[in-house]
Amino acid sequence: MERPRGVGEALAEIARRGHTGPWATVGLRVEPGARGSGPVFTYETELGALPHGFHQAVEETVLATLRSGPRGLAVTDCRVVLTRSGFIGPLSTAGDFRAVTPGVLLRALERAGTRVYEPYHAFEAEVPVDALAPVTARLAAFGAELEGTTGGRRSWLISGALAARHVPAVQRELPGLTHGEGVWTSSPSGDRPVRSDVPEAGGQRSVRT
Known part of the structure; x- marks a missing residue:
């Protein structure tokens, strides 16, 4: 919109x-x-x-x-x-x-002048300790806004917000990044301006707004 x-x-x-x-x-x-x-x-x-x-x-x-x-x-x-x-x-x-x-x-x-906005999801991802770095790096590549990480010796919980259009791609990649041990939950959480520095799900970069 x-x-x-x-x-x-x-x-x-x-x-x-x-x-x-x-x-x-x-x-x-x-x-x-x-x-x-x-x-x-x-x-x-x-x-x-x-x-x-x-x-x-x-x-x-x-x-x-x-x-x-x-x-x-x-x-x-x-x-x-x-x-x-x-x-x-x-x-x-x-x-x-x-x-x-x-x-x-x-x-x-x-x-x-107008600005384009898109829907966002609030998410939580529970991942093994050894998957924390690759998962957070991949979320950052998709423009996720990380709000916190908590955990211990076996697993960590990552929370934040992500554009809804990127949620399916992250869900597809999570099993490979976590060796099948990751758990993902997300729900609609308002909308935010479209960013121009985030790749599309297919690999292309989004248009500048």
Whole structure:
């Protein structure tokens, strides 16, 4: 998913002369929202400044466009504010507002900037003493954030957080690293920004964000 980094605004306006359509003025501001709030649409324009059908067309188009942001991922935890609006009575249609809104929103998102996030798992790995070093080294190679190690003469418990996309690869490698004596447990634990310095499961490096 994507979240906005900052605030961005964009505007498409009906020209005073020589305008050939679409017949819609739409100004939008994108700003970060509270974590977990999802996408929220609101407005600063005066209530009733647009006919209900036009206002609904803008809101529905904003929410639909946010399902695929600048990087092709859903944009969430953001506020999209309708800052300006206008129409020409005999000419404007809801279709004009549906046509104009996506471009305005994407420009506003580009100006705000977005960051890509991915789901993480909290994990615990119980491994034999002689496997501690190779297992922690492999976890580090996959970008795991190690939070602690505890143990004694026979086994050690490693805890931390790991991007969910790397969990299957670690699970496949753990038996070989621990001679079949390792135990792995993990569960979803929120999301974090995608890192650019971690190899993909297939060996390629992830794209920079």
